Amino acid sequence: MVRIQDVSFFDKETNTGEVVGRMSGDTVSIQDAMVGKVGKFIQLFSSFVGGFVVSLVWGWLLTLVMLTSIPPMVFSVSVMSVMIAKMALRGQTAYAKAATVVEQTIGSIRMVINTCTF
Numbered sequence: 001m002v003r004i005q006d007v008s009f010f011d012k013e014t015n016t017g018e019v020v021g022r023m024s025g026d027t028v029s030i031q032d033a034m035v036g037k038v039g040k041f042i043q044l045f046s047s048f049v050g051g052f053v054v055s056l057v058w059g060w061l062l063t064l065v066m067l068t069s070i071p072p073m074v075f076s077v078s079v080m081s082v083m084i085a086k087m088a089l090r091g092q093t094a095y096a097k098a099a100t101v102v103e104q105t106i107g108s109i110r111m112v113i114n115t116c117t118f
Contacts, residue, residue, distance in 0.1 A: 029088075 055063040 052063070055066075
């Protein structure tokens, strides 16, 4: 979700370290989603459909009985994905705070070095 902010938001509400930390974290998330997860989803979905067709041909009665286990599995996977998303958001927030501290620390060190040299 893209949010458009006024320039004053970056001066008052947030700082450079947090913005840089969020951008680097989001870039890695997008890259992981595009490279690995889309291909893996296509592979696993086609394996599921192919296995389902083969199982219907070879043992249709057992396949119908096994279909009762699919809704609980879908529910548990959706709950797990929500929990993972919440944990990722907490981790990204902590990473942004750490990036802020590092940016301020490095800025302070640079200022000390500049004032000590003649």
